[in-house]
Amino acid sequence: MKLLTKAGSTVSLFLLALGISQTSAFYLPGVAPNDYTDNVHVPLYVNTLTPTSNQQLKSVLAFDYYDPRFHFCQPEDGPKQQSESLGSILFGDRIFNSPFELFMGKNEQCKLLCKTSAIPEDDAKFINERIADTYALNFVVDGLPAAHIAKDERTGDEYYNIGIRLGENDGTAALNNHYSINIEYHELPGNKKRVVGVLVSGSSRNTQIKDGKPVCDPNTPAFHLKEDGSSEVVYTYSVSWTPSSTVWATRWDNYLHVVDPSIHWFSLVNSIVIVLFLTGMVGMILLRALHKDISRYNAVEAQEDVQEDYGWKLVHGDVFRAPARPMLLSVMVGSGCQLVAMAALTLVFAVLGFLSPSNRGALATVMVIFFMIFGSISGFVSARIYKMNGGEQWKLNILLAATMLPGILMTTFSGLNFFLIGSKSSGAVPFGTMVAVIGIWLLISVPLSAMGSYFGFRKGKIEHPVRTNQIPRQVPDQPFYLRPLPSIFMGAILPFGSIFLELYFIMNSIWFHRIYYGIGFLFLVFVVLILTCSEVTILLCYFHLCSEDYHWSWRAFMTAGAAGLYVFLYSTLYYFTKLDINSITSTVLYFGYSGIISLLCSLLTGSVGYLACLVFLQKIFASIKVD
Structure with a gap:
């Protein structure tokens, strides 16, 4: 049965x-849409530049949009960072306001964004390298990421692929300095309009300025950034507004296309x-x-x-009979139970729709919170297993249950963070955020883990149905396939295969x-x-x-x-088949993060x-x- x-x-x-x-994407009650009327300002925010590719990725580093080496146009009063969730920051989002001026329903043609001063040789080389590495810009309008139309090669379906290429690389790097922004909106009674799609395409144009206005000709040659310190870049953009039948509640459907389901x-x-x-x-x-x-x-x-x-x-x-190193085993089992509880509850919340992609960084935030809260499970399980195996160093067990896994994770992330800081990547977690995470761990996770250990040790010892002999029995020679290493590696194939x-x-x-x-x-x-x-x-x-x-x-x-x-091992295979990384920093970061994921698994x-x-x-x- x-x-x-x-x-x-x-x-x-x-x-x-x-x-x-x-099930299509949906929104939970309480997540209110933004209603706009004609000529109302619709802010466009900029996020980090990220590497992207449809074939082989060449880098894993992200860079701030306003990194001085890019020389992008800035707002008149300077860039201002937007407030973000903890998970959003940990995942590398750095969102700022921008000089783009978008007004609901107002079309613009060839509007001047700015003209830069001559870009120094080193910065021009840096930009051209990022173009060669297929980096993409990331804009955000009304919570929606800017995308371009892509086609699923297998099904022929069109979907929104997030990101705008920094430039095109057809032998020589051509910088995209003109952005065609198409905003799709859904109109409601009362002349209210809601943004339901953001499409942006970049193009490279050798634009000239006459009488203070840019002369936009799509047939002009592409603009190639010279690495002699003499190039000035003219940035322009156009805006068009397109009515759409897509309702606000399903506006993410085009973004959430599953390639080859x-x-x-x-x-x-x-x-x-x-x-x-x-x-x-x-x-x-x-x-x-x-x-x-x-x-x-x-x-x-x-x-x-x-x-x-x-x-x-x-x-x-x-x-x-108690195994060798019962302390280490009990702490590892307790930490594993903590991860099981965290993963299970996070997936339940995600399946129920609580972690919609419109809530940027919600997934990572929830994972961090659940991990901290379920420190109580780690302490409880560790104490029960350790007591069952006859352990007597209960103080050390409480300490290790609360600190071993979080300590390993924080030490590793801190080490990798120095590589990000050294490469001036936006993925580097700010010092204040690191202090906040450590504070959450010390104030929430550690006390809860100690409390779980307390209740675990207070409960009676897990009793076994049979008594253990004083003298250990000799284990006979085992066939090859039942020896420790062969049986372990053969058995693990099936969980991995699933x-x-x-x-x-x-x-x-x-x-x-x-x-x-x-x-x-x-x-x-x-x-x-x-x-x-x-x-x-x-x-x-x-x-x-x-x-x-x-x-x-x-x-x-x-x-x-x-x-x-x-x-x-699969991550290593992925590195050699799907990535084309040739920098030490990106390699260290890739294998560092892959190692953390493998340890948690x-x-x-x-x-x-x-x-x-x-x-x-x-x-x-x-x-x-x-x-």
Whole structure:
């Protein structure tokens, strides 16, 4: 019945994905639209310049729009940074006002933005290098990012691709110095209008100024920035307003186009097939082999045909022996449970629509908050596991549960932040933000973790169904495929195999600065990952016990946790196949962030594997009679 229930829940989740993945973007009550009337000023904000490409990415660094090396036009009273959420800052957004003047319904043709002074040689070289690296400008109007029309090569559908190319590189770099801005609006009764689309295209023109006005001719030659310190740039823009039938509530639909959704479905089906296969294997063991084993073990001793103890019952006196380094294991399992809770609740909020892309940085903000709050889970689980394994250094356990994972993350991010500062990238987190994050950790996460540890140690010790012998049993020689390293790496292939296709889309979203909105798929893949980790570790644990190897604790954690190692190897493959990075800074940043992601994945999956194996062993050894 349990297997039927699990299969039924899997089918239910699969059907839920149909609804989730087909749902259009929507807004929660309380997110109010902005209504404009004719000739009302519509502000255009500028964000960081980010590398973009449809083929191979050449950099992972982002730069402020008003970086003095670009010499872009500035507002008369100087640029002013807009307030942003914590997640938006951590993700590298740096939003400023701009000198662009947009008025609802008022078209403009060839309006002068500014004319720069002669651009120095080093700055001209810097700009041309950014053009060669296919950098893009990022404008924001009424909360919508500026985009250009792109076509899905597989389906032929048109969608909005975010970003405006800094320039074109057809052998020599041509700087885009004219922007054609097309604002789509939806008209409401009462002459109220709402912005529902922002399309911007850049072009390179060798524009001249006569009588104080620019002479815009689209047939003029492209403008090439000379690296001799003599080039002056004339920036111009045009504005057009286009009525649209798109309503405000669905204006994000064009931006949230899923490129080749069939691959997402293939990924989901592939993952579900793996889970069904493992469920069948585990079900066969639980319903046949284990049932037969337990029946034999519990047979009446007076029967002459009863065999002596064999198989996994032989290790009943050692299976719950405390593992090596119980402190480290308990802290890692606790941190993994913290990540599981954070990821699960974040995905639930995202699936329900609370983390709409219109709320810039909401996803990262929620993840940080949940991570801090669920420090209580880390402390509680760590204390329970450590006490179960007979640990006595409870003060050190409380300290490590609260500081080990956050300390590793903050130290690594701080080190990578110095590389960003050294390259003058806008991705560098400001000092004030770093202090705020540390303050949140010290004021929220650490006390909650200590409180969780307190309640964990206050509860009674987890009792095992069988006693542990004083003298450890000798483990016989194991066949090659059941030795630690081969079994760990073979077992971890299945959890990684259930996520690697969706991982490709996530990495594209991170490194190519695209909006990821396959939340329904991601939620189901996460569920499949949890089930796969649990079933793989239970399966291999049973095989090891039948071979009289009772050292299951670290092996269960590492079997599922090694999926993180495969994630890092996949990141390395992605680096050599999808990226064309040739700078040391970008390489260090890429592998640094990939290493952090892999570590978090290892802790998350490893904790699931360990707890699943612990519950499995508690159940089966409670079902047999032992003298």
